[in-house]
Amino acid sequence: MSTTTPQTPESEGPPRSPRLIQNESTTEIPVHLLFRDEPDAASVPLKPAVVARRHGTGEQPRLRHPAPRPVPEPDPGLAERPARVLPGTVGVAAGTCGLAGCLATSWWAGVLPPVLLETLTVPASSGTGLGPAQWAAYTGAAALGLVGFGGLARGRTGRAWVLGLFGRYRGTVRRTGLMWVNPLLLRRRVDVRLRHWRSEPMPAADASGVALRVSVLVVWRVRDTARAVLGVEDHEAYLRECVEAALARVPVEMPGEGSVATAGETLTRLVAAESAPVGLEVFSVQPVRVEYAPEVAAAMHRRRIAALDARHRASVLTSVVDSVEDTVTRLTMRGLVELDDYERKALVKDLTVAFCSGRGETSA
Structure with missing residues (x-):
């Protein structure tokens, strides 16, 4: 008895391979969509694929660079400029003229004391007293004397005056010696000398996260008086806060365990960048004393x-x-x-x- 093997029809072709994924679902794609020759067909823009972290695979997400920190910037129009002042001789001359005018008006009115008449060797006047004309002369002479003597100021080396009128910046005076400044202007004295400041122990940490107390020596000066006085409420307090913030970001090593000079250079760069917008120039920020915090000492x-x-x-x-x-x-x-x-x-x-x-x- 012979066994006949069933023949596969040629039209069926080779047998299909079994599915690799049992739960997959496929859809037939028409052939005319794979080959489109229409020149007017609008291309579909493709967005870049975003690769996120796949749970369970151990793949780490892509690191994103943090956005740059905003740099503090005061009023762009606020910058130091020289103020208009006059030599001190002008104020002395105006004040002297005002004083002489008061004496002349008193002689004219006949109210000059006899002692002054003898001192000045002038004859007595037959004035009739103080009238409207005499009072007007008194007012003008007194105003001239007050403006002349009231505007006198003395400039010192290493000191500057920031002048303002009704809340508006009017300029900076860096001159030395006797000068005349408008007495209506508000004067704020600023120390522009090279200064150094040794801080009290501030909190810090080393590269391992051990708590430290660091005292730093800061060498600085005021470069732009307008920004230092008007751009910030207190430029010295601002500098202290910048130093403390830099110490919180820069690891400091104990002497003998690391390079203190590297930490000083980094601190100087950070504090100088933070202080420059408010008119401060920082030359050096160096740790001078480093010790462990009391809780870990x-x-x-x-x-x-x-x-x-x-x-x-x-x-x-x-x-x-x-x-x-x-x-x-x-x-x-x-x-x-x-x-x-x-x-x-x-x-x-x-x-x-x-x-x-x-x-x-x-x-x-």
């Missing part, structure tokens, strides 16, 4: 002592091993002794004990 001191002791023991052990090796090598190479393995081990042991004891007594 005892533990960190014990840790440092233990590390120093371990380092000392390691150096002593290294020197002892080198000395033992040198001694055994010399004895063997010169033929003074012939040692087998047991005798060599015993000699090494005795020499190690002897050298360690000697080093211990020397250290004590």
Whole structure:
């Protein structure tokens, strides 16, 4: 009895492979959509794919660079400019003229005291007293004297005046000597000398996050008086806050454990950048005293002592091993002794004990 194998029709083609994903769903795509030759077909813009973190795969998300911090910028039109002042001789002359006018008006009215008449060697006037004309002359002469003497000011080296009128900036005076300034202007004195400030202990941290207390020495000066006085409420307090903020971002190492100069350069760069918009010029910010915070001081001191002791023991052990090796090598190479393995081990042991004891007594 012969068995007949069923033949596959040629129209069916080769058998399909089984699905690799059992729950997949597919849709047939018409062939005319795969090959489109229409020139007027509008292209569909494709957006860049966004790769996010896939849960369970261990893939880390892409790191995004933080946005740059905004730089504080005061009023753009606020910048130092020289104020208009006159030499001090002008004020002295105006004040003298006003005083002379008051004396002349008193003589004209006949109210000048006899003592002044004798002192000035002038004849007595037959004035009829103070009338409207005399009072007007008094007012003009007194106003001239007050404006002349009231506007006198003395400029000093290293000091400047910031002038304002009814809340408006009118200029800065950096001149020295006697000068005349409009007495209606509000004057604010600013120290423009090179100054240094040593801070009180401020909170900081090292590269490992250990709490520290750091005192820094800041060398600075006022470069733009208008921005320093009018652009910020208190430029000295602003500088202190900038230093404290920089210490919170820059790790500082204890002396002997890291480079303090690197921390100083970073602090100087940060504080100078933060202080420049308000007219301050910072030359140096250097840590002068670094110590552990009170809450971790005892533990960190014990840790440092233990590390120093371990380092000392390691150096002593290294020197002892080198000395033992040198001694055994010399004895063997010169033929003074012939040692087998047991005798060599015993000699090494005795020499190690002897050298360690000697080093211990020397250290004590």
